[in-house]
Amino acid sequence: MAEKIGVYFDKSSIGPYLDLEALAEAVKNKWSSQCPVVSLEDKLASQEGKQKIQQDIDNGTIDAVCVCGTSPRFDSEFFDFGPKVPVARTSLREHCVLAYDDPDGKSLEPGQETPEPLQALARDYVNMSVTNLQKTEPPEGEVLETEKRVLVLGGGWTGLNAALSVADSGYEAVVVEKEQELGGYAAKLYKTFPLSAPYEEAQFTGVDRLIESVQNHDKITVKTGTTLQRFDGQPGQFQATLKGGSGEEELSVGSMIVATGWEAQDTKYVEPLGYGKHKDVVTSMQFEEMAKKGEIVRPSDGKKPSSVVFILSFRSLLDEIVKEEEAQKAKEAEERAKLEEEQSDEEVAVEETFKKTESYRHLAFTNEITSLNSLKQARYVREFLPESLAYIVYEHMTIPGLNEHYYKAAQDDTGIMLTKGEVTSVYEEGNGSIVVRAEDTLIGDDIEIEADLVVVPTGLVPTTALDPVIKLAYRQGEAFPELELFDGFADSNYICFPYETRRTGIYAAGSVRQPQTLPRSAEDASGSALKAIQCLESVNRGMSVHPRSGDLTYPKFNFVRCTQCRRCTEECPFGALEEDAEGTPKPNIARCRRCGTCMGACPERVISFDNYSVGQIGSMITQVKVPDEFELGGPRILVLACENDAYPALDMAALRGRKWSPYVRIIPVRCLGSVNTIWIADAMGKGYDGALMLGCKYGDDYQCHFMKGSELCDRRMKNIGETLGRLGVEIERVQQEQVAIDDYDLIPDLINDFVDNIYKIGPNPFKGF
């Protein structure tokens, strides 16, 4: 912990609005033994300023630095003194001077006496920073031995590309493929849609060459006819149990790439189009098989079709199935809601068995592949049967980007007829051909096309919608969590961070993530390979990965006080905590993202980080001077602001000239999930009149960078509300608001409204005790 803190005030950024001499005096008086250096600098955020501080460190005069000036989000390049010197930043500019809303309405004038509420605010913030440093240890990462080997689950197009990416970077790759051959569905294709410029022709996939490269690579081991039975451990030190021809084997790996691709959707969804009823209605996959074999013929009589109709859309025909599935989904949601209501929060949540999530929607989600496939297969018709015609009936031709050239080439082909239309029925005509009826087309209100062969789309269903796949031996469950949000796709909920699977060290690529074309899947394979390597390298340095990249701290547990309540193991968004037979948590540090949700969950305050702990924030809260009465200096409101969205928004608000009450004291937190309810109790006990939590949005479109952090905080606050109520403290004193980073124009109003409400409720009944 810091014992000799240097406190530096930056005159140039704070300007003449604060009585810095008085502030410095106050620090010297209060912290005389802990703060050997208290100085006012003209321009602290400069090379000169940095050097001055560095000198004080090199002389041994100080071992920690408290910078009072701009927000911690700015000028950090001037205040980095290496990992052994903790630095606390006091936002005297943004959160004091700029945001100051004078209770009497006066504006701040330079040179005039600093109003007392502003001076009190600044004093409190400086004291809180000093306290923060006193409860900080320089972080020392826990370096773990790492296996420089990546497991690639799936030996199809994506898996093969991923393995090559990993191996070409100098790491070992082990490809585990359940079939006897490599190549997946790519190997079953005759051709694929364009792989490269000019994007006008379908091309052979080249998957055979890819397979050869993988088999010949000295850093790649291939295990076909092998499945993953169990995956345990943590990044850098995973243990995979594989089952193959020669029995079971254990494999140590550093990380895993899931490239298990897709399965064809149940054909019941295309039965309304006559599939199963008429022999000459085939799926796109079956049509591809014909082309691969070198012959396109009608299944019924083996004759060559003179017209082939590709149906892409048929909304009305799916209506019944859709209704049925939606009703079933609603029923299940109702039952689940009832179950959750009956369970109290204290009970351990019932672990759900894996539920398949294949639905009618997977057909719609395959739209890009279906559209491209129809063009490709229409051209097969032209290739194999130059006298025949191909028709494509679509709702939208979903051909984004440069593949537009491929679409144009098909449009220019006089043997391919394309029309928008809604297919309303498919029926067999007496003479053995099939009639496809469509309405609202480009060539007439109601048209009928006579088809010798009809091709209906094959929906792509990700393997993770049908099976847990990753077989994690994690307490929280064997599959990727919350895949219902993605209809079973192993995808990330973050637009900016496509490789977030909520399971550290395990990355997904290819069509198991989103329906993707071969070139896009190859790119995805490359990206996931980098993430897989990055993870095991980070673990090897004792560092966390995204979003707290490079963080050396990790949660430390004082097990002596643990009461085995299991809240931390339940609530960890990443499943980082296992438990022993008694229920005592077993941390897997390499799985951890250092969000602190466990720290917030623990009712015994057993968990802490080197530079972020319950005691640290608690001390900062109680460091604030709380007037005994409103009239003697106003109420005091604690604001805990998520450092990812709410805190930057506050900075932005202040810099845009917005102001808020000087009676709030804002403390940034890693995530609202890390907020321990004891902080609220500390605040109430100290006489604060209110506590406001500002954090990210939760729900299906969650913004919280740690998934559930803000949601958990909200739930905990509702619980604490009951306790407070019983003590006679109004529950309105503790509120949480969901804010986005661009809500900077709204947050000051939120704060001020909250303060107004506190005035209405009146002072905390425990004030002054």
Place this chain on the structure above:
Amino acid sequence: MSKSILVIGGGFSGITAALEAAEVGQEVYIVEKNPFLGGRVMQLNKYFPKLCPPSCGLEIQFQRIRNNQNVKCFTMAEVTSVSGEAGNFEVAVRLKPRYTAPNNADLGDLAQSLSKNVRSDFELGLSRRKALYMDVPFAFPYRYVLDTDNITEEDRKKLSKSEFINLDDQEKTITLQVGSIIMATGWKPYDVTNLTNLGAGRIQNCISNMQMERLAAPSGPTNGAILRPSDDQPPKKVAFVQCAGSRDENHLSFCSYICCMASLKQAQYLREQYPDCEVTVYYIDLRTPGRYEKFAQNILNDPKVTAIKGKVAEVEEDLKSKGVWVTAEDAISGNKVVDCFDLVVLATGMQPSLAGQALPMDIPMDEEGFMLGGEDKGIYAAGCAKEPLDVMKSAQSATGAAMKAIQTVRGR
């Protein structure tokens, strides 16, 4: 031989590529020609389909950059020459002077006191800025920049008095030794003045989709209120014209991919802000790949949103009301449709930034400015420099490119 990687372009793809490489231990340089990192996504109000703000992801990226010594950023910087080969490039970078102190100084008052009002490129002409400016939200680096082309002698005197302004700042050229290069130069909105049948940018209430983003953004010229440029009134009837310049042999022959989703997203902005507003989308195909279908269906199910398949032949200004007449062909009925709207949004496409530009090195490009290759030379395309992409796929693309760039410097 160098193990450093150069990323040309500091937009979302460039930042992602740089960080993903840096976090596996590589030294990376980002060279960005604008005064700030962030690129095109900073001009967006929200991303589809989550309708989340771009600053959220960017804030995390900037935090990661701040915390990683391996990343060195140069803004106001442009590559002027590249020589050498994979593993051993020598790159000359011209750094234009910023004229402001290296720390974060609040120069708002000084900026306001300057005399000229200059067209803001960031706001796509919807508003003006001062010669001393920082006109992007959550700027990184958070430093003002001085546009010396637009200051008077009077201004110069004011500026010279500030301890945070250095009028003697000079252009510099530095040389970087790198092993591989990632081109993350991104895209620019297709120039609307080329669309002569769609107003050529001269009709006030006929704006581009990027201008619509600025109107809807809280950091924009109207603080997020979508108002008609002619009279600052809320629009009651809005039309979106898809494929404005894309899928067109006379303009951009390819599909710009994001404009369908962008228009649907903007329809959502309008519907949320003005519950009575009616929206019509004129499209050729509505391209909402994959799970974007869900988002599209939700918006199209709104009774006040109508989608009509039909190319818009022309738009014309109504001189009295300043409304915009749209003439289109309804492809299903075959009828001509003519309707007048308070506001028309042209879904203009994305053109690669490099289109029409000379490159400092020899890389194959297609005729529309997309990079075709260069991998054999240790030069990798990321993001929209390669093809039209949305944000998530740009991040994917950038991560993939970073992997390849790393392999080049580590030696396969």
